[in-house]
Amino acid sequence: MAGSVLVTGANGSLGVHAVDYILRHYPDITAILTVRNTSDADANTKTLRDTIARYPGAKVSIHQLDLASLTAVHEFAGKITQDITNKVYPPLSAIVANAFYWNLVADPEITSDGYDKTIQVCHVAHVALILRLLGSFGPNGGRVVLFTSDAHWPGQNSYDLELLVKPKPGADKLGLGFLRYANAKLATVSWMYALDRHLQKDANLSKITALAINPGNLVDSRALRTNTPGMLPYVQKFILKPLLPLMRLRDPLLRRVSAGGVDVAKIALDPEYAGARGYYTFLKKDESSPESREGKKQEALWVRSAQWAGITRENTSLASAVGD
Template structure:
């Protein structure tokens, strides 16, 4: 089944090898790749453009998209929907929600929409994109790939100091108060973990919605924990010097030992291949749910509470100003 594949943050450590795998192994697909900066002033966008250039007759285009602005997300989605409707693009086959945001060296940041930035980029913006593009999938359905992390599961990530949790008042998820105590690394990581907890919890409500809608029943949604990517640039972006040193000098040297200790430790390229195989349904066709690498897994207990899933679903519709 060919069609359009959208990848957000397509110039990331994981996404560039994912794009390479998609274009080389699935040439019938059309890749729509979003980045914050489409110019070669961004070295990573330049690498993405070079990756595309290596594949003859690649069906790929790069588009600017700032997920920290819901108006930009809506405008982009509406433009894609129009192109699919008029035949400029083939029907949507997959939406890969790869982008994320964290800040482990500063206090909470607020977007122009008034929401905490980690939750907006990782969850709200992708939800808005999905809501607006559900009608653009082809008659054969397709797949939505959300990104999880072991950080969403309390006690599973070594950077955790404050366990992730969905507050009883969900407004505090998108509009948290001041950090108490002030702890940039601990609270910054908790905000990131909370955003991933929200992504996975919302996944189950999304799949229920898809299954009950006759025209959407062939669309499947999955969340993948791609593993702890030891070569990811994320470890050197808005992180303390400790993580920068570990990622540059320690992880490359001790990668085999680290993988022995934690089987999810791997390279971004390995994860990128898995993501594309899930997105194209080469792996686990027609299945839904949560995966660690390419293995079906059980997500954190809090994500499995149906009431919390539904509450978050309804609040997400409200936050993104969406009516289905």
């Protein structure tokens, strides 16, 4: 198998394990990896480089990309498009939209683009990146892999599109922070269905499929130690990690990032999942929340997401990405 896979947030807890599996099992693949800080002064980027170093023959490049800046996203997408055209990299076989952000201890953070940082990093920036790069897939198509979680299920999630990108602050930092994250995951799943539907209707892009994977509730993810209440790292260290076998009896979605990374790599690149589309829990086809499956809401989000992301007829190969 030849081609390129683009992975955002490649130095994340799950991302490093996904990259490791890709380099070990798909040696013909070219890995285009993005991180916010490419310096080894970032311990997570150094871990990523140490992982890559175990595969001296691997075709890998690491790129700086801050998803909190749509200008940076568009510039990066333009560069990758040009590099693929110039045969610096093979055509894309997969995009893995792994990068993530949340803040459970503060009010909404507004980016320079005017959007809440959680929804921009988790959703809007990936919309821009994906729609810009669809024309860089090879003739055999490939897969767009988006990330979700069971957090997208709760009924209190909001589909008010303005509040989605510009949520209101409040006293309950933890609750509202988690709601912003949950809404971002709901938006991701809803948009995935719309993307797949629009791709199927496009004669030039119909071999590209879109799917969303819930990789599980990852007990050893550093997300539990980043922008979270002070007690959460202790819960992770003294309860979640040591008691994982027992706790899985109550919540079978609990597992380690290494297992999640393997599943993500497989669903993105393994021939077994060629043509995979829709919603997955681990590697099993599953059903997402009822709200995420409402067609009218999917289409409304589809139109607004392209607008938020700065998508025009001139910068995407998917004509129906832009409304009339």
